[in-house]
Amino acid sequence: MGPIVQNLGLSTEINFLIAFLLGIGFGFVLEQAGFSSSRRLAGMFYGYDTTVLKVFFTAAIVAMAGLFFMNYLEMINLNQVYVHDAAIWAAAIGGIIMGGGFIMGGFCPGTSVSAAAIGKVDAIFFLGGLLLGIFVFGFFAPMFSGIISPEEGSYWFVDSHKKISDALGVSDSIFALLLIVMAVCMFVFGEWLEKKFARPDITKEI
Amino acid sequence: MLEKKKWKYMNPYFAGTLLGLVLLASFYFAGQGLGASGAGKKVVVTSVIAVAPGYAENSDFYKDFAASEHSPMYDWLVFQVLGVLLGGFLSGALAGRLTWKVERSPKISRRKRLIFAVIGGMLFGFGAQLAKGCTSGAALSGMATLALSGFVAMVGIFGTAFMLSFLFKKLWV
Incomplete structure (x- = not known):
């Protein structure tokens, strides 16, 4: 029963090997889908290419439905699966900042790695910026701790369920x-x- | 047309299904979803500890890593992102897409594109620290497990990018 690594007690090194193999699949699919092209990714917000929407939501519902079936067939113990648990305000503010980064930079972190892998120089600069942004955050980390881990009753505390x-x-x-x-x-x-905002001049280039 | 025909991109619904299966495999084998920005943090942490160990020991952001016996690079996501690099390269090699290129709208200079790429990266790196992950770790993996914070991050990312898109149209169109 999954998660395999925990339940078979596999070593950390085997787990890292699994991570590496999963990463190969992840990077391969991102590149095959055309996520190595910033103009294709940005096309989502101007309507001429909505690949992001299609790939992203297809992946989300396939994985979600897959977890349902695996749980039903008792192939996986969902209590052992990590569920993202950022504080709600932190997720919202972080998401808004990342959205600005998306429309200016043309990538998100995962897609920038797959684009850098095929020689996209803009992706390499994006990755440099990513590291810089994390470094800058390091200086301000104490300022944000009240938002990231709000104490009960504080202004930033939202008493919500973990699951939507x-x-x-x-x-x-x-x-x-x-x-x-x-x-x-x-x-x-x-x-x-895509039909209404078609831009064949752009889509044939990307 | 003398130009050599490039391998076309995969059908998006098929690619999405494959991506969903890779994500599902990640939950099944490792009990966690896919990610990206977390590996960037480990690179930053490693560099800061190497260059300024005194600062790292006293900083909230670095002190736990500075005290750990393992290198910060001894990390699941670091290996996963190395895989992404190899997987992307293999796909690009197979499809004949390996070229050095600054992708941009013809309306802007290379320099402008690269400056905005750095600014965009910085915002993404900063925001991901707040939201505990980026589009993959927070939004995609979060949504697949029905995490409320994953949906909030997803709406934040796509909603903001859409609302600001009119300001940055020249960069892309």
Whole structure:
């Protein structure tokens, strides 16, 4: 039963090897999808290329549905799976800052690594900026600790459930179904956008 | 057309399905999702400890790593991101896409593109420290596990990029 590494007691080194192999798959798919092109990624926000929307939401619903099935078939113990748990305000503010970085830089960190791997110089500069941004954050880290780990009752504390389904008061499966329906609607919308805002001069270059 | 035909990109729904399966495999084998920015943090931490050990020992951001017996590079995400580098390279090599290139709109100079790439990277690196991850670690892996914070980060990233897109249109279109 998964997670395999924990439940078979595999060594840290084997776990790192697994990480490396998963990373190869991750980088390969990102590049194959065209995420190594900043103009293709940015196309999402101008409508001429909505690959980001399609790939991102397809991946999210496939992995989510896969976890459901694995759980149902008792192949995985979901209690042992890490669920992202940033404080809500920290996730929101961090997300907003990252969104600015996305539209200015044209990449997100994962896609910039796969783009740098094929020689995109803009991606290499983005990665340099990424390291610089983390370094700068290091100086201000104490200032943000109240947002990142807010104490109960403080201004930044949101008393929320960890899972979105619990927060909305619906069952996991109902939420999953809703998300899949939403994703399909967005795919239809994305296809429409690509026709309406088509820019063959750009898409043939990327 | 004398130009050699490049290998086309994969169908996005097929690529998304494969990416979802890689993410699922990550949960199944390692009990955690995929990430990227976390490895960048380890590179920064390693460099700072090497260059300014005194500063690192006294800084909230670095002191736990400075005290650890293992190198900060002894880390799951560091190996995963090394894999991303190799995987991206293999894909680009297979598809005939290995070239040095600054991708930009013809309306802007290379210099301007590179300056904005650095600024964008800085914002991403900074924001990811707050949100405990970036598009992959927080948004994608978070959403697959129905994490509320993952959905919040996703809306923050895509929503803000969309709302600011009119300001930066010249960079891309």
